[in-house]
Amino acid sequence: MPKTNDAALDAFITAKNEIDAMLARLVAHSADHFGYSPVDVNWGPC
Template sequence: MMVMCIRKHCYCSEFSTLQDAPERCCINETQLPETEMTRQTARTNDAALAAFIAKKAEIDAMLARLQDFSEDHFGADPERLNWGDVGSLEYQAHLLKQISDFAFGEGEHAA
């Protein structure tokens, strides 16, 4: 039976038995031979990681745009500012508070 390291980034890759694995190999930490399930899990985790990184980049871009918009006073003209502008800003603050509360486990998301 061939035993494979379950972490692709590990410098050790294949061994005849667990005893042949180098002492510092991650397989000695888990003592699990690779199976179809671990290969499938690795593919799923790789896909999840790629999706997570893509979504994080999307959020980072939105945050950068919001920061620029904030520095421009949310597009409000001080000479023409009215209560509609205040209401719009209040609504945006409400939505951002929902996100912040969710992210930090605060408000209605507090444990």
């Protein structure tokens, strides 16, 4: 049975929602400086 446009739209919306959730997590981590204090970040030895 061929997929309908509704199925394609549902798959697209599902994927978009997953991407939006990932982006929201990245924004939250970025706002928290990825868990590092900006004053502690330096070019010292790794």
